[in-house]
Amino acid sequence: MILRNIQRIIENWAPKEIAWERDNIGIQIGSPNSNVHIVLVALEITPEVVNEAIRKKADLIITHHPLLYNPLKSINPDTPIGSVISTLLSNQIAVYSAHTNLDFTRNGVSFALAKIIGLDETDFLLKNQQVNKKIVVFVPSDHAKSVMEAMANKGAGIIGEYNSCSFKMNGTGTFQPSAKANPYIGKKGQLESVEEVRIEMNVPQWRLNDVIAAMKKVHPYDEVAFDVYPLSTPSNDHGAGVIGNLPKIMSKHEFLKHCKNKLRTQLLKHNNIQNNSIKRVAVCGGSGSDLIDMAYQSGADAFVTADISYHRFSDCPPEMLLIDAGHFETEKFIVRDLVDFLKKETKNKNSNIKIFGSLKSKNPIHYYIS
Numbered sequence: 001m002i003l004r005n006i007q008r009i010i011e012n013w014a015p016k017e018i019a020w021e022r023d024n025i026g027i028q029i030g031s032p033n034s035n036v037h038i039v040l041v042a043l044e045i046t047p048e049v050v051n052e053a054i055r056k057k058a059d060l061i062i063t064h065h066p067l068l069y070n071p072l073k074s075i076n077p078d079t080p081i082g083s084v085i086s087t088l089l090s091n092q093i094a095v096y097s098a099h100t101n102l103d104f105t106r107n108g109v110s111f112a113l114a115k116i117i118g119l120d121e122t123d124f125l126l127k128n129q130q131v132n133k134k135i136v137v138f139v140p141s142d143h144a145k146s147v148m149e150a151m152a153n154k155g156a157g158i159i160g161e162y163n164s165c166s167f168k169m170n171g172t173g174t175f176q177p178s179a180k181a182n183p184y185i186g187k188k189g190q191l192e193s194v195e196e197v198r199i200e201m202n203v204p205q206w207r208l209n210d211v212i213a214a215m216k217k218v219h220p221y222d223e224v225a226f227d228v229y230p231l232s233t234p235s236n237d238h239g240a241g242v243i244g245n246l247p248k249i250m251s252k253h254e255f256l257k258h259c260k261n262k263l264r265t266q267l268l269k270h271n272n273i274q275n276n277s278i279k280r281v282a283v284c285g286g287s288g289s290d291l292i293d294m295a296y297q298s299g300a301d302a303f304v305t306a307d308i309s310y311h312r313f314s315d316c317p318p319e320m321l322l323i324d325a326g327h328f329e330t331e332k333f334i335v336r337d338l339v340d341f342l343k344k345e346t347k348n349k350n351s352n353i354k355i356f357g358s359l360k361s362k363n364p365i366h367y368y369i370s
Contacts, residue, residue, distance in 0.1 A: 001351045003060060003094055004032035006039070009345045010062075010098050014108060017206040018131060018238045019101035024066045029085070030094025036060045041339050042358035043332055045095065047080075050087050052360045058093060062342075064109070064334055066097040102334065103240070104128065107341075109285035110242040112333040116262050117283060117304065118247065125241030125282050126294050127234035133208055136200050137215055137226040138173055140185065144197040150214040151199075155207035160236045167200040173225070184220040202231065241284035241291045241305075243298050250278045252321055255302060259325060266367045269324040271313050278302050278321060285330040296320050306330045328363035335361060 007027060019025050040058040042049045044065035053061050067084070076082040088095060102108045106124075114122050135156060139147045148166050151157065157165040173196040177183040186192035203211050208228065216224055250258060255278040260268055281302045282295035288305030289312050295303040302321035306329070316322040339357045346353050 014101040014105040028095040039355045043361045048360040060094045113285045114242040119244030122244035124239030125243045127239040132231040134229045150218045154210040154214040156201040156203040156211045169198045243282040265329045271322045
């Protein structure tokens with residue numbers, strides 16, 4: 001399997017277009033056309049992870065955290081980052097990173113965290129309202145089915161667990177072909193009235209061009225009448241954070257112990273709360289301070305995330321338990337889910353590629369506990 005196909009598999013799940021605009025995702029090292037036989041998945045690249053990839057004879061390392069985030073002015077093998085890059089290049093190991101796009105997609109980083117904590121009835125804490133467009137096309141009735149199917153095959157009309165979703169309305173279209181036109185119906189220079197079908201379908205913005213091209217390919221008119229509208233409808237598949245419910249109510253101390261055990265961490269930082277009943281829980285893998293207010297407004301009894309500043313603890317409403325469980329600790333579980341996903345998807349494509357989760361992904365932060 002070539003790297004480009006692996007990229008396509010991942011980005012069908014976590015499209016690059018939903019990533020934070022200043023993020024650096026995708027292929028960091030290597031050619032999209034390079035052959036891949038063995039893949040190592042890690043949270044981030046370290047010298048230990050690179051050595052592990054060399055021992056496993058991996059062609060590709062897939063990470064969550066990008067190796068290249070800030071622009072490099074030089075590659076000096078005497079520096080830590082230069083040494084890693086030089087080693088990767090000399091061993092012909094490619095690098096691909098899925099960062100905030102994997103944070104903002106369904107079953108991504110925060111869903112992996114919610115699953116480990118044991119939340120039920122999960123959904124996004126904050127749904128993305130800027131990813132969808134509506135395409136409207138006018139087509140003669142005898143071509144309506146083929147046009148709708150062509151657009152659906154390219155990703156239009158997906159709403160939650162349903163596909164090929166469309167709305168159709170019959171009407172009358174009028175047009176007058178010019179002398180240079182090549183009309184499918186009617187005559188040049190003569191005003192025509194034709195029974196047409198108006199087809200409406202939702203489409204993610206990154207699939208819009210492919211949908212339009214597919215629609216035009218099967219549409220009989222030489223000049224196709226269609227419109228594209230922006231939507232503010234919340235996306236079912238893209239957003240930030242996750243909220244759900246515990247199977248049973250826990251006290252504050254029970255929930256803290258539960259999180260500590262499930263996340264396999266040495267310590268948790270948290271605020272003091274008045275409420276001692278935890279049932280509804282919000283989570284965000286990694287740095288989720290921006291979602292504290294949303295978690296509270298959504299009725300969360302507790303919010304588990306990382307990288308919380310001193311003042312955010314002070315400002316948090318006393319009714320909600322705020323837990324900083326650590327950046328590594330709240331993101332590490334996506335590695336296992338990404339391995340499982342890639343194994344399933346590559347098997348479906350009859351590929352014999354080997355995929356491993358790294359055993360060398362370690363927290364760079366150490367804790368001193370006397």
